[in-house]
Amino acid sequence: MPNSVKNTTFVSLLDLIAPHSCRGCGCLGNILCDRCKNNIISSHINICPICKTINPTGKCSRCSNFPPTFVVDEKSTLIGELLQTYKYQSVRALAKPLAEILFHILPQTPHKTQQIIVPLPTISKHIRERSFDHTYLIAKSLAKLSGPNCQVQKILLRNQNTVQVGADRNTRLIQAKSAYTISPHIDIDPNATYILLDDVWTTGASMQSAIKKLQQAGANNLKIAILALSRID
Template identity: 25%
Template sequence: MINSIKEQIQKVYNFIVNIILPSVCPSCRQESVTPHLLCADCWNAITFIQKPLCNCCGTPLAFAADQLMCVPCLANPPVFDSGRSVFTYSGLSRDLVLRFKHSDATHLSRCLAPFLKSVGQEFFQAADYIMPVPLHRWRLFKRQYNQATLLARAVSSLVDRPVLTNCLIRKKATQSQGHKTIKERKKNVKQAFEVINPDIIKGKTVVLIDDVWTTGATIDACTKTLKKSGADRVFVLTLARVVKEF
C-alpha cells in the first residue's frame, strides 16, 4: 500500500517536472524525448564499440574469428581478467567525457551509467564489488569529485552491486598521463596505488570503473595492486577507449 502511494507520488512529481523543466539531451542540451538520455542526433554521432572484439581486452578488431585476441594481448597477456569499453574516445564522445571530467557536468553520470550496465552485464553478474579508479586526495580536492566514482555509484544503483570507494587508494600524487609515452605512463603510475583493508577483497571479484582507457597503464597498475592484495578476478570497464585506426 505504502509502495503504491510512493509510486503515484513519484509519477505526479515526474509529470510536473517534465512540464516545468522539459527533458534535454545531456550532450547538446536540445529538448529530448527521454530524460537523461542522448537525443537521436548525438546518439548517431557517437562511435559505439561493437563486435568483433578482442576476447581479452575488448579492443575492436578488423575481422571476426572464434577465440580471437589482439596482438598486444597475445604478446603480453594483461593482468586483468577481461575488459570492455562503451565507445571510442573521439569526436562527440571525447567532448562528452571531457565535459563530464573537467566542467562539473556531474549529471552526465546518470546518462552514461546505463551504457556501462549494458556493456558490462556479464561482469556485474559475477562481481562482488564495483570499484572506481581513485584520484589522489589533492587532485580530488582541486576537482571536488572523482568522475569514476560518480559512474561507479550510478551503475551500482542499476545492477545492485556495492561500491568500494575507500579500499583502493592512490597514495602517490602522479603527474597527468596526458602527452606521456607508454613507457612514461607505466613509470608514472608504478606503485602509485594501495589497498586498504585487503581482507575485504580477498578472494572476491571486482569490476574496476574508469572514464577513459588510453594505454592501459593505470588499469594495469590498479589491477596488479588489487590482485597482490588478494582479489581473485578483476574486470575492467570504461566509458571510452582510444582506438587506433585499422
C-alpha cells in the same frame, strides 16, 4: 579565481536559466536523451585496449593474461565529449547516463554473485578542482543500477599525487608502477566479481598497475570497464 571554479559557476548558472538539453543532439529534456544514449549502446563494438582487435566477449585471445575488458567507445566519439563536459565543466548529472551505458555493455553477473565495483582512485587535486570525484560518482550510480548484490569499494589507494595530464608515455609508466596500494581496511572476497572502473584508457599504465595489485590481493574474478579509449599511443 581558478578556471575550474569559474567554469563550474558558469555551468550552474546556465542550468538555472535553461533547462537541461541533450549534450549529444541538443534536444530539450534530459542531459543525454534516450535516443543518443541508445545510439551509443547499440553502436558499441568492444575493442581490446591493448592490441586494438575487436573482441565481443571482452576476453581477448591475443592478450590471454589480461582480464576481460569492456570499452564503450573511442574518445573521439560522443562518449569522449560527454566525459569532457562531465569532468571539466563539472556536469554531475551526466554520471547517471554514463553509468547506464556501462551497465548495458557489461555482461550480466549471475544473480547471487557478489559484485564489487572498484573505481580507479582520482588524484585528490583533481577532485578539489572539479569539486567531485568523477569515477566514484559513476561507480556509485552503476552499483545502484546493478542491484542489491553490488556495491562500491574504494579498495585501491593512490600512493602519490602525481599528475598524469600532459605527462609523456615513459613518465606515466614510471609513475604508474608505484601508484597504488590496497586499502588495509578492506578484505578481498575470492568469490566476488570485481569490476575495476576508469573513465579513459590512454597508455593503460595506471590500469595495468591497478590490475596487478588487485590480482595479487586475491581478486581472482576481475573485469575491466572503461568509458573511452584514447588512440594517442
